[in-house]
Structures are given as structure tokens and as C-alpha cells.
Amino acid sequence: MKIIVPMAGRGSRLRPHTLTIPKPLIPIAGKPIVHRLVEDIAGVINQEIEEIAFIIHKDFGDQVPKDLIAIAEKLGAKGSIYYQDQPLGTAHAIMSAKESMSGPIVVAYADTLFRADFTLDTTADSVIWVKQVEDPSAFGVVQLNNKNEIVDFVEKPAEFVSDLAIIGIYYFKSGEALREELQYLLDNNVMKGGEYQLTDGLENMKQKGMKFVPGKVDEWMDCGNKPVTVETNSRMLGFLHADGENMVSDGATVENSTIIPPCCIAEGVVLKNATIGPNVSLGKNTRVENATIKNSLVQTNSVITNANLDNAMIGNHAKFDGKFTAISIGDYSVLE
Template sequence: MSKNAILAPIKIKAMILAAGRGNRLRPLTDTLPKPLIPVCGKPLIEYHIEALAEAGVMDIVINHAWLGERLEAELGSGARWGVTLHYSPEPEGGLETAGGIIQALPLLGDSPFLVVNGDVYCDIQFKTLLQTAQQMASDSSRLAHLVLVPSPNHNQTGDFGLNAQQQVMVEGAFTFSGVSVLHPALFNGQPEGVSKLAPVLRKAMQKQRVTGEIYSGIWSDVGTVKRLNATEKMLGCI
């Protein structure tokens, strides 16, 4: 193939992380899986499905480990949003983030994919991240692209930094939003089973293979009852 040849766009998939038990949202999550907790009358996960569908993502993988049958019954095939939902059930207690993604890789394929934490509310434009995913598909130097946000009150020390070359640094004042584009190769050599994502990302950061961007729009980690109420107040529905 000529180096000037135009490559056809790759069909980008997405994964919504929905396997958390939601202990900090109890008692709401005693009978309802965390992704179905309503925010202004709509299950939180539906905001993500709608936004991904609007951006053009047609295949969405959802993992679950708590009340997964109810999650699948509520969301169904995805036809109402014009997408196909694929489910990745995990054992009781879940596999943590990296473990859950590794288990779902056969559903996600060989191309870069979007990842969205199921317990955040945001209005991030996924369409621009699809462009990033297309670029990463032909750029073997990048294994991950993270969306960072100014650190909220509950995480004032931050997670990561960002240098002038848009490379994510292992220390800094920004918080990981839970939204990213990941290349399957990020998990090469990682064993199956329970494993966290942060160590995998930090290893890639040390090799300067993780880029990022700062997002300053609407974003909220709906991880506690207090923050759920604050999110609904921010959106003007309470």
C-alpha cells in the first residue's frame, strides 16, 4: 500500500464500565445496579448510551457484576437507541477495571476503543474522541488517551499531569475523568483475572505512550449520595 493511500475509517466500539457494587450509594444500590441510579429521572448509563449513539458508536460493551440481570433486562439489546449492546458478565465482586476490560477484549476487537466510567455524568463530546481513536489506530506509539478534568473537592491532590507535548505524566494536579481511548495493545502481557487499570496506565506513561487532554465542561463523579444530589442540583432538577 502506498504511504499516501487513504485508509478507510475504522468502526470504533465503546465500553461502559458498569461492574461496581456502588457501596457508597447504598441503600440505593441494594436493589438497583449503580448504572441504573436515576439522575434527573433518567438512569445514569442511558446518558452515555445516548451520547455514544449520537456520536456514531454502534457497538457498546457493558460489563456488570452486581444485579446484572436487571441491568440487561432494563437496557435490552440497545435497539431503542439504534445501537447494539453487548454484555460482559463478571464473577461476584467484579474484576476491577483492567480485569474487566481484558475479559471484554474479544467483544471490543483489535482497534482502539472508547471507555466510559458508568458512574460519571458529563457532556464530553465523544465524536472528537472517535477521531482520536482513528488516529491511534495508525499510530503505534500511543497506547492510551485520557480525558483529564480539573480536580474536584473530593480529589484535590489529583491523579495525573499533562506536559506541553500532551503526554500524561504519572503525577499532577488533574483528575482522570473516567473517559478514555485505549488500544488493546495496552494490555499485552497482562494476565486475566482481577487487576486495576492505574498501574497499567502508569507503566505506559513512563514509556511516554499515553496522551491526554483537559476537559473543563460539565463533569461529575456520581459516586456517593451527596454527589448524586449535587449533580442533580447542578442540572437544575432539584
């Protein structure tokens, strides 16, 4: 099994945090979004992961490919790096990794996390991960027949046809079949809104008689902007705490401080006269003194003093000393 991860977008809605690193490397409950994503996919498919192919932009720099390859290797897989330099749509992005599209593959967009408990139907030509939503008009949805097979894809339906939203994760029994359909779109300039769309390839595959079925997830968590990313961090912390995972490092220093779970406290964190939690992630080597923090996400090597933070997101190497609460400051920022 191979996993294809298109992630060339910078993530403008999450600025300033994505000015220095791409959104999929923002940590959620102590791990980058993309790391948690591929781990969860591996758990659902329950098969050996041979390769993880990451599609990035050339402007991401030299360190990002190294970090992504390390994530793949932690799962026992080969890491491959491909580049998409023009934003020409979902099909174009996936085809940037066409050399890795062979055998069974999973395509997963790296801006979403999920929790699921279902068995992957490897007899189907394709499985599309979906989540039941209250307002399907804001999403692309799938329509099912009485055999639980997908018979139609509808983008943001004005009238109700289904409440099963496509979350952006797909399984294909044949990577070669998907590659052939997407290559057809590129060769024949089949575009919508100036972009090559994956759904056009899926529709062509369905018309040829290929079997599509849904894979229903229990939880679907977005990381599109600061408020929902902080919320996703809180929800993930809650899930991991319920699973019994210890998220407070033995390498943290805690002096006259209280930790209210669920929290993720990384190695090298120093807490002095602080109250942390619930729903707080503190990255490596962050120092918090004379402060109260809840419902917040703080990355690595930052210093927070004399603060009362709630619904905050702070980047790497930042310094904050003040009375603001729902803040969002990026890497190397200083407020004191």
C-alpha cells in the same frame, strides 16, 4: 467505535437505593446514569457506535441485562453483556469484555457524568478525559508536556504536579493494543493492593512510545452517594433546561399545582395541590399530593403526600407521608 462500560460494583455508598438496582441504573433527570453517560460519549466522539459492552455482576438479576441492551439499541448499537464476579481491579474488569476489545474503543466507568465540548483527537493512541480541579491530591492526575501530551500518571499526589484529574473515561485507537497490555498484567500477576490496575497498562503503553493526550471536560458530576447524586440531578436538570429541552411530559396530570423549572416530570405523574421545583425529577406514575418538593430525586410509582421535601431521594414504589425533609428511602419503603 465500541464503548466498554465496567459497572459490576453494587454501589454501597448509595444504599438503600442500590440494594435493588445497580447504581448506573439510578435515573438522573429522567434517564439512568449509564444511559446519559453513553449518550454524552456518543456526542463527543461523533462516530457511529457499533457496540456497547456492559460488564456487570451475576447477582444483578435477569432484568438488568435486558435494560442495558435496550439502552444500547436506542443508540443504534449492539448491546453485549459480560460478567465480573470478583472485584480484582480496573484492569481485570475491562478484560472481562476482552472479546469486544477490537478496533477503536472508549472505556467509561458508569458512576460519573460530564459535559464537554471538544473534538476527539483520533490520531492519538489514547485520549484520557480530565477535569481541572481545585484539590488534585484527592484524585489521580495527568502531567502534560509543552506539546499537550500526557507524560505521567500520578495517583493522589501529595505535592502539586498537575490539577487535571482523570474522570474515568478513556479512548483507545486500538482495542487490541490495550487488551495485550492488560493481558500481560493478568498473566504476570502484576498487582497493586491486591488488584490489577488500568494505570499500570497505560504506563506500559506510554513507555512503548504511544501518544496520550487529554480531553478536557467542562463539567464533571459524581453519583457516588446520596447528597452528590441529588446535586448531580439538579445540575443536569439545569443544563438540559438551558439547552431548551422540554422535561415535563404531556402525559402528566397537573391539578392546582405549580412547577418551578428546571424539573423532569415523567409520563403518568399526578400532581394535586403541589409545588414542585426547582431541581426535581419525578419518575413515571409517581403521585404527589398536598406537598412541596424541591432539590430532590424521586423514582417511579411512588406516592408522596403531606410532605415538605428538600434534598431528598426516594426510590421506586415507595410511600411517604410525613414532615421529614432531607430523607433517603429506598424501593418499597413506607413512611406514613
